[in-house]
Amino acid sequence: MHLTAENLAARRGEDLIFVNISFHLAAGEALVLTGRNGSGKSTLLRVVAGLLRPEKGTVIFRDEGSPQDRHPGEASHYLGHRNAMKNELTVVENLDFWRSFLGNPNAAGLPIEDAAEAVGLSGITHLPFGYLSAGQQRRFAFAKLLVAHRPIWILDEPTAALDASADRLLAGLIETHLAEGGIVLAATHQPLGLKNVQELKMTGFAGADHGVWG
Numbered sequence: 001m002h003l004t005a006e007n008l009a010a011r012r013g014e015d016l017i018f019v020n021i022s023f024h025l026a027a028g029e030a031l032v033l034t035g036r037n038g039s040g041k042s043t044l045l046r047v048v049a050g051l052l053r054p055e056k057g058t059v060i061f062r063d064e065g066s067p068q069d070r071h072p073g074e075a076s077h078y079l080g081h082r083n084a085m086k087n088e089l090t091v092v093e094n095l096d097f098w099r100s101f102l103g104n105p106n107a108a109g110l111p112i113e114d115a116a117e118a119v120g121l122s123g124i125t126h127l128p129f130g131y132l133s134a135g136q137q138r139r140f141a142f143a144k145l146l147v148a149h150r151p152i153w154i155l156d157e158p159t160a161a162l163d164a165s166a167d168r169l170l171a172g173l174i175e176t177h178l179a180e181g182g183i184v185l186a187a188t189h190q191p192l193g194l195k196n197v198q199e200l201k202m203t204g205f206a207g208a209d210h211g212v213w214g
C-alpha cells in the first residue's frame, strides 16, 4: 500500500498557497504537517482527501489488492476541524450513518459500542451528540475512524482544545492503525507523541522542508 504525492501545488482564491510538495508513505507510515497558521496544512490535507483540486501535481493511492491506482480520497477518513456529526442525532445514529456511508464490506470496522469504549466513552452513545461536551464530541469523532475501516487517516488538528489524556488516546489509536498497516497524514501544532514519524514543515509558497521527529 502506497500513498504518493508528486509536485503538488494548490491555490485558494487568487493565491498560490504552496508549490512542489512531494511525499511518499508506505503501509505503517505517518507524516505530520507542521508550520505556522496559514502555511497551507489544511489545504494540503483537503487536496489529498479529494476535497480540493490541486493546481498542479498528482496524488495517488496504490493498494496491492486492487489493480488500478486510485485517488486516496476513496480510501480515506478525513477528520477536519469540525466533527461532521449532527447535533440532533444520537451518537449511535451518527456513527451508524458514517459506518454505512464509509464502510467497506471487505473490511469491517468495530461495532459502535466497542468504538465508544476505545475512545473512553462507553455507555453514553444513546445521547444526542449536541448534549456532549466539546471534548466528548471530539472523542466520538475519533470513534468514526474505528467504525468504518479505511486505510488512510487524514487528520486536521485532531487534538486541538483537548486534554492530555485525549492526546494520549489518539496517539494510541494512531499507533494501532499504523501497526495494522494503515497510513496517517496529520496536521498539528503540537507533537502527538508518536515515534518515527516523518515531518513536513509547510512554509507556504516558498515550499516545504523535510525533517524527522525523534
Ligand SMILES: Nc1ncnc2c1ncn2[C@@H]1O[C@H](COP(=O)(O)OP(=O)(O)OP(=O)(O)O)[C@@H](O)[C@H]1O
Residues within 6 Å of the ligand: 012, 013, 017, 035, 036, 037, 038, 039, 040, 041, 042, 043, 044, 187, 202
Ligand atoms: N476558502 C478559502 N478561500 C480563499 N483563501 C483561503 C480559503 N481557505 C484558506 N484560504 C487561505 O489559504 C491559506 C492557507 O490556509 P490553510 O487553512 O491551509 O492553512 P493552515 O496551515 O492549515 O492554517 P492553520 O494552522 O491556521 O489551521 C491561508 O492564507 C488562508 O487565508
